[in-house]
Amino acid sequence: MALGPTVRRVIGLPSAEDWEARREKRGKVKRGKSAPAVSAAGAPQPAAVNPWETAARQLQEQRTAPASASAAAAFASRPAPAPGSAPAPAAPWAMLDERSGSAFARRLGRGVLWTMVGAFALLGAKSVLLPKQTPAAPAQTTNPAQTGPVYPADEAQAVAARYARAYLSWDEATPETRAASLAAVLPAGADTKTGWDGKGKQDVLAVESGTVTPAAQKQARVRVDVLIRSVPAAPPKKGAPAAPVLPAYWVGLDVPVVQAAGRVIVTGPPGMVGIPAAGPKAPELTGPEADTAFGEQTTETVAKFFAAYAAGGDVEAVTAPGASVPPLPTGVLLVEVTSWTADKGSGADRTGTARVMWRTGGAQLEQTYRVELTRVTSADAQRWQVAALHGGTA
Incomplete structure (x- = not known):
């Protein structure tokens, strides 16, 4: 592929004329170094004048001598070459002014070229020494409510079950039994009567803890189902008929709890709620094929x-x-x-x-x-x- 003169000057390559001048110069130099010619009479002839030295001397004189008539006269008064010698040929090459834009463009192009070569070399070394690492997959986004510590549901259910059994069990003959059971799961200094008027008698037959619903400030609501049976009081007068025995029944409680000082405690009185009489409709399930x-x-x-x-x-x-x-x-x-x-x-x-x-x-x-x-x-x-x-x- 042929390169233009501007591109050759930028990257420092000689032109075809430059190559031809260099080959001619090498040939003349070799001839100048050969043995001097000898005349027929046996006397050595004067050596031929080197055209390259003559051209260089002329160029030096043109740079140093002032451009005036005296310089031209001095140049004309130079001694003529010896008889029989060849006239000095014109200079086969021309000098470029180093202060011109072509020299600057050539140096700039070389600098840019070597800079690009160095940059590519550095990138190649980096890819070998420090291979690109595949970025890790982004973490799966979770619900903000699940980022905190998990609520101690098992402990909350146990505390709520103990509270429900003590809260719905009472006997006016021994009120201190109920108070001691409630004090173990209530905050220090809380009222252990918690709304009971101190009368009657009731037994708890079974307690089943259910769903724990966490809330703000480490609070939660625990659903507890309790099977209770009221005990009829003794007849007030001798011979009076006793009150009928009521059947046992289930009742639901929503017990509020809170986590404090590494424990779960009940924060206050619960709310009594009803229990559904029937469950939801079951989905249609298909059984396996029979053999x-x-x-x-x-x-x-x-x-x-x-x-x-x-x-x-x-x-x-x-x-x-x-x-x-x-x-x-x-x-x-x-x-x-x-x-x-x-x-x-x-x-x-x-x-x-x-x-x-x-x-x-x-x-x-x-x-x-x-x-x-x-x-x-x-x-x-x-x-x-x-x-x-x-x-x-x-």
Whole structure:
């Protein structure tokens, strides 16, 4: 690819004419260094004048001598060359003024070129020594309410259950019992009567803690369901009929608590709330597809297992090796296995659903189980045995 004269001057490359002048110069220098010529009479001829030296001397005189008529006369009065010598040729090259813009452009271009080369070299070394690291994936944004410490829900439920049992239990004959139980879960110096007028008698039969709802300033609200029964008072007069015994019933409490000094305490009286009479409508659940043939094949196996399970005897004889199925306590009797349905599947492990009728407490009670079976193989036979048992249909 040919380069223009401006580009060659910028990057310091000579032109075609410069190359030709240099080759001619080298040839003349070699001829000037050869042995001097000898005339026919045997006398050496005078050496030819070097045109390059003559041109350089002329250039030096032009720079130093003033541009006047005397300089021209001095130049004309120079001694003529010796007879027989060749006239001095004109200078084959021209000198450029170093103060011109071309010299500055050439130096600037070289500086820019070397700067770019150095920059690329540094970038290459950096990519080798310090490889680019892949930025870590941004952390998943969480709910601001979940960034703080987790509320101690277990402790809050335990404290609320103790408070609910003490709050709804009273006996006018021993009011100090209720006060001592409340003081353990209330702030120091709080009123241990908490609204009770000091009369009557009531027992708490069961307490069930529910949902913990955190609030601001380390507070929370704990739902507690309590089964209570009021005890009728003794008749005021001898021979008067006693008050009827009221049945036990469930009541709900919303207990306010707060976390303070590493503990959870009750901040004040709770609010009594009702309990829904029925739950929400259940979604439509689809059960597994049944395997009728396998169910008929393993019906006797399941019936033998539940007979041993209710008898409280040797359950290991009807369970697979390594299975752990503790027997039921004494007093629970098997009436019958109402139904057994095996799930569709394959392999050495299968599952099914059994409905069983028990007799306990003078009544019959039907329950549902998920039964896991495994195939046990011996040297001469194979059979199905129970590997695990779970209540319910899930």
